[in-house]
Amino acid sequence: MNSTVTTEPMLARWIFSARPLLLMLFALLTLFLGHRMTQVVPDASFDKMVPTSHPYIAKFLQHRDDLSGLGNAIRVAVETTEEDIFSAEFMGVLQQVNDDVFFLPGVDRSGLKSIWTPNVRWNEVTEQGLAGGTVIPDGYDGSQASLDRLKQNVLKSGQVGALVANNFKSAIIYAPLSDVDPNTGEKLNYQQFSSKVEQLIRDKYQSPTIKIHVTGFAIVVGELINGAGQVAMFFAAAVIITLVLLYLYCRCIKSSVVALLCSLVAVIWQLGILNLLGYGLDPYSMLVPFLVFAIGVSHGVQLVNAIVHEVMSGKHRFDAAKAAFVSLYVAGLTALVSDGIGFITLMVIDIQVIQDLAVAASIGVAAIILTNLVLLPLLISYLGVSHRAVDRLQRQEESxxxxxxxxxxxxxxxxxxxxxxxxxxxxxxxxxxxxxLIMGDLDAGAPELRADSRYNQDNAFMVANYSASTDRFVVMVETADDYCVSYETLNLIDRFQWHMENVPGVQSVISISKIAKYSISALNEGSLKWMALSRNQYVLNQATSSKAVPPGMINGACSLVPVIVYLDDHKAQTLTRVVDAAQQFAADNNNERVAFELAAGNAGIEAATNIVIEKAQYQMLAWVYGVVSLLCFITFRxxxxxxxxxxxxxxxxxxxxxxxxxxxxxxxxxxxxxxxxxxxxxxxxxxxxxxxxxxxxxxxxxxxxxxxxxxxxxxxxxxxxxxxxxxxxxxxxxxxxxxxxxxxxxxxxxxxxxxxxxxxxxxxxxxxxxxxxxxxxxxxxxxxxx
Structure with a gap:
């Protein structure tokens, strides 16, 4: 305690004796960091939103190359307002949209799927045997005959409800995304990507007869980043409201502006330092600058209030500012250090976007220590407070x-x-x-946006018109090389498929087992009696050949089989039921030859994120309260x-x-x-x-x-x-x-x-x-x- 008493006046004497030098340093630093602040850009990444060390995500990343299209992707639905999609005009537009999406920077072109891509095929059983081909018929010329053939191919392809709407009034182009822009070699800029989708797809093709609907993580992030201007507008409104109320509180325009200015300087320093450290501003961190501003205002009001009281007791503005600094220095520093270390505890959450937020908030709090505890009293020691403020304080305290x-x-x-x-x-x-309280989303679509936002309207369109949900939970079945189509493997997958189809919230399940059974039936004149797995390995090999199995259902080494579970939605309750059911099956059936591993797909990734957050929230609170408690104990003993x-x-x-x-x-x-x-x-x-x-x-x-x-x-x-x-x-x-x-x-x-x-x-x-x-x-x- 004695050391505090002797140290505070010494620190105060040093600070206030070096006022000109310190103010000049503050000004130069603010100009430099203000310049760096202007270079801060939005920074978003799909990988930053997921807990990369969680077993589910680690397993997904391990097999990422074999699971093309089951992670980050967009869906572009092209809708006609006329009769149906089977017209030369619509198919021409769909082809052009398909080509333009293909050339968008960041699209994984090998995984692009639509009825215009060669990886989408139709199959049928004929008297001569199996027949098949690409959905777009050879020699397609837009004539009525080729359109009739196209319609038949679509019906045979199994894509109705998946890539073609149930009412035949729209078709989807599915485009998986890479996190790297091939043109620049840098990570994909979601704001630019979203803008290109708007300019090159929606704005270009939307017309009275054509409507464009787009969904996907990249589009959500793009809308959030585009909404940064609205965030800035509300920030400016909050600043103006704070200034007005500050003036009404102290009736001193000088001290009101200084308190506000020092809080804004803290925000400038925060953003400038973030740029120096190589950070951008994630859409989910856009509110952090206001929180820094709010903390700065809180401390600024305390100092201004203390200075006015010191002036009221008869002190000169210099002595009043110094006395206020001495009286509040320990409390203010304790509070701000508690804030900063408390925010840093968010680093225990293994999700990079939250860790980046922790860094940003802590830097902002560190800036406040200088801007509001030091700069503010220094400025007021020169400017002082108005006599009106002192007189009002006296009257106010009496009344x-x-x-x-x-x-x-x-x-x-x-x-x-x-x-x-x-x-x-x-x-x-x-x-x-x-x-x-629920972990995860409680609403369909993108809960970060309003229900009537364009994105959520597009998502609602997809849900209403397609059977294949946009929410996919993927279980990865690992086997030894060349063992993925053995009877044991396919039989286990078949049992797993039936198990998951009976879980509430599951729409349907697609797996190599289902495809194999359809193929065996087709190879036997389409007889339903043959729609079962054969124990004969040669039959299974034929039924799972490259001609029968769509791309992505088996990897090249035949050691990985994805089972795709389509869900009604990605609400927390749905994901919990699906995860519990899949884990239970895996626990009961995994062996040294076959293992069911969770989880990929957008719903699988979100399930893993929910699990991490549920665990981390208690760790975070324990660390936050532990650190704050320790610092309070050190201060007050x-x-x-x-x-x-x-x-x-x-x-x-x-x-x-x-x-x-x-x-x-x-x-x-x-x-x-x-x-x-x-x-x-x-x-x-x-x-x-x-x-x-x-x-x-x-x-x-x-x-x-x-x-x-x-x-x-x-x-x-x-x-x-x-x-x-x-x-x-x-x-x-x-x-x-x-x-x-x-x-x-x-x-x-x-x-x-x-x-x-x-x-x-x-x-x-x-x-x-x-x-x-x-x-x-x-x-x-x-x-x-x-």
């Missing part, structure tokens, strides 16, 4: 005495008991409410103090989870970090109030008087900050991007409840656990006067 006296009653026995009772009740309600600060934060976290369950927001990559970020912002409130409270109690004040004194200064700033930031993010509910609207709901709730916890529950807990703090401090001082 609001009764209000703050009322709040201070929560530090006395009757109201403290009421507050604690309410707190216990809220813990119980939150615990029960959070039981309905009291476990009881840690409990007083942490319990209100824990209540807010539980209530936030209950709110997510109630409004239908699942825990996933986009929402998981919010809880940790909310803890980081909320701990600032508790630390500032408790630091002021204990300082007053150590001066000999009783708890209620000390809390009243804290409320008039720090508590008032906390209340203002919580309400101001809640209003700023509350505007996000109007965003056309549902992801941002959801974050607006959650952050508004957390800002307000963290404020309530610090103002109402913290003093009640202090009364219960630490009411004799002042007496203990005096006795300690008497026993150790040095």
């Amino acid at each position: 609001s005495q009764s209000f703050w006296r009322g709040i201070a009653q929560f530090s006395r026995r009757p109201m403290a008991l009421v507050s604690l009772g309410i707190m216990v009740l809220l813990f119980a309600v939150a615990w029960v409410g959070k039981q309905g 009291s476990l009881r103090t840690v409990v007083c600060i942490i319990l209100p934060l824990a209540l807010t976290s539980l209530l936030c989870q209950a709110l997510m369950a109630w409004v239908g927001i699942g825990i996933k990559v986009a929402t998981l970090p919010v809880i940790a970020l909310g803890v980081g912002i909320g701990v600032d409130y508790g630390i500032y109030i408790y630091a002021k409270l204990t300082a007053c109690m150590k001066q000999g004040m009783a708890l209620s008087d000390a809390y009243f004194s804290a409320l008039k200064t720090t508590g008032k700033a906390v209340a203002f900050t919580g309400i101001t930031l809640a209003i700023g993010v509350g505007t996000w509910v109007l965003s056309p991007i549902k992801f941002q609207a959801d974050m607006g709901v959650l952050l508004t709730f957390m800002f307000l409840w963290n404020m309530v916890g610090a103002l109402v529950f913290l003093p009640a807990l202090t009364w219960l656990l630490n009411r004799n703090l002042g007496q203990e401090a005096r006795l300690a001082t008497q026993s150790n006067p040095a």
Whole structure:
């Protein structure tokens, strides 16, 4: 404790004696990092969204080359508003769209599929034997005769409901994507790719008779990145709202602008440093700059409030700024270090996009330590605060005495008991409410976007018009080389297929076993009696030859067979049922020759992500609260103090989870970090109030008087900050991007409840656990006067 007392004035003397030099360094650094900020670009990758070390994803990546088209892909549906697709005009457009998609940078051309590609074939049994060919007939010329042949080929191909709509009014071009742009050799830029799809496909071919529908991860990311302008608009609105409310709060335009400016400088530094480190800004991290701004405002308001109080006591602006810095330095630094290390704990989640978010948030908090704890008081030491602000503060403190006296009653026995009772009740309600919280998506399509967004409308079109779902869960059957079409393997796959077809939420299952049975039937004049697996290996070899099996159903070494499970949707409940069923079958039937391994396909990847998030959320919370608790203990040297600060934060976290369950927001990559970020912002409130409270109690004040004194200064700033930031993010509910609207709901709730916890529950807990703090401090001082 003595070292703190002696170190703080020395640090303050050094900082304030070097004001010109420091301000010049701040200006130069801001200009440099501001230039680097302008070079920050959106950065999104399919691989960054998945937990690459999870066994499911590791297995998928191991076989990625053999599973072309079962990972990241887009679907382009070309719809006619006229009779059906079997017209020369429509087929001409479909061919052109197919060719243009083929040449899009990033498309894995070997896996492209449509009725215009040679890898889509038809087969039939005739009196002469098996017949087949490409769906587009040889010599196709657009004549009525060739169109009639085309229609027959489509019906024989088995692609109705898959690549051709059930009502024959649209057809799909399926394009798997690579993460590398072949033109540049760099990772695929999803914003540019999405823009090319819009320009070269949708805008080029959409007409009164043709409609284009596109789905896929790349398109979702493109829409989110294109929505960055709307995110920036809401950010600007929040900045303006904050400035107006700051001025109304302190009636000093100079200090209001300085507080806002220092918070914006922190954001500039954050984005500039990210660019220097080689990071971009992922669509799921676009809200982090606002969180940094919010934390900066929180600390800035505390400093401005303290400076005005020091000026009110008669100090010159230089001495007032210095005194405010000394009084808040330890509390502010503790809170910000807690924020930064708490955010870094997100690194325990093995999903790169969340780890990048952790880095971005931590860099922003580190910037705030300099911009708001150092730069702000230095600027105000030159500019000062207006006399109007001081006069208003005096009048306000006189007029609001009764209000703050009322709040201070929560530090006395009757109201403290009421507050604690309410707190216990809220813990119980939150615990029960959070039981309905779901891991993963709760809605079909892309939950990050509004239900009426173009993407979700396109997805709804696909679901309504095609039998083959866009949600595919792929189980990889591994065997020894040349053993994939043995009777043992095919029989196990057949049993697995029947097992999965009876799981609720599964539409259909496609496997080599089903194809082999159809082939054996076809080889025996189409007799249904022969639609079964033969124990004769020669028969099985013929039934699974390259002519009978579509590409991608067996790898070259005949050691891998994908079983594709089509799902009704990718909602969390559906994925859980499918994963449980597949794992149970694998556990019961895997042997040294045949192994069923999970999982590929977009639904398999999402299932793995949900599993990682479900496990990681508890690790994350444990690390966040552990780090914050440790830093609070180091600062205040009291476990009881840690409990007083942490319990209100824990209540807010539980209530936030209950709110997510109630409004239908699942825990996933986009929402998981919010809880940790909310803890980081909320701990600032508790630390500032408790630091002021204990300082007053150590001066000999009783708890209620000390809390009243804290409320008039720090508590008032906390209340203002919580309400101001809640209003700023509350505007996000109007965003056309549902992801941002959801974050607006959650952050508004957390800002307000963290404020309530610090103002109402913290003093009640202090009364219960630490009411004799002042007496203990005096006795300690008497026993150790040095």
